[in-house]
Amino acid sequence: MKRNLSLALIVLAATLGGCAVNKPSTDPALIGAWKGVRAENGKCQFLSWKNNFKPDGTFTITFFRDAQQTQAIQSxxxxxxxxxxKNxxxxxxxPLPDIYTYTLINADTxxxxxxAKDPSGDCQEDYEFTEHRIRG
Known part of the structure; x- marks a missing residue:
């Protein structure tokens, strides 16, 4: 009986541990819809975008040619x-992720x-930008 209980606890711990490993680590402050721009006079081609960081660890992003976000390039x-x-x-x-360091300026910025970026990315320079939360 004691052996079966020990085995059951080991299986339970392994199962719960596996769930914790597979669950993405998402900073709740970043969850939601955001918009941003890459500077026109920066190291890389100008872009603007809207993205949505979901609590389940998935995201969508649409890139635009213009700051008004009327000329979509791709999603x-x-x-x-x-x-x-670190995001x-x-x-x-x-094949490779894009990696950013980030600083929360306030709840909406x-x-x-x-x-770090994939070698196939449109810009291989290090650059910085600010995103603003989209409300409503």
Whole structure:
């Protein structure tokens, strides 16, 4: 009986531990819809975008040619995880993640610095930008 109880506890611990490992780590402060721009006079081509970080660890993002966000270029989706000032985006179909450090300015503003990117990305320079939460 004692052996069966020990075995049951080991199986339960392994199952719960496996769930914890598979659950993405998402900073709740980043969950929601955001918009941003990459500077026109920066190191990389100008872009603007809208993204949505979902609590389940998935994201969608649409890129635009213009700041008014009327000329869509493309949309992407994938998974994200963020904690301790580091945000990692894994876009579907792209081998390596984009990694950013981030600082929350306030509940509706976050500042990012790109520190790692997939070699196929449109910009291979390190750059920074600020995103603003979309309300309503």
């Amino acid at each position: 992407e989706h994938g998974t994200w995880k963020a904690a301790n000032g 990692e985006l894994r876009t579907a179909g792209v 976050v500042h990012y610095v790109n520190v």
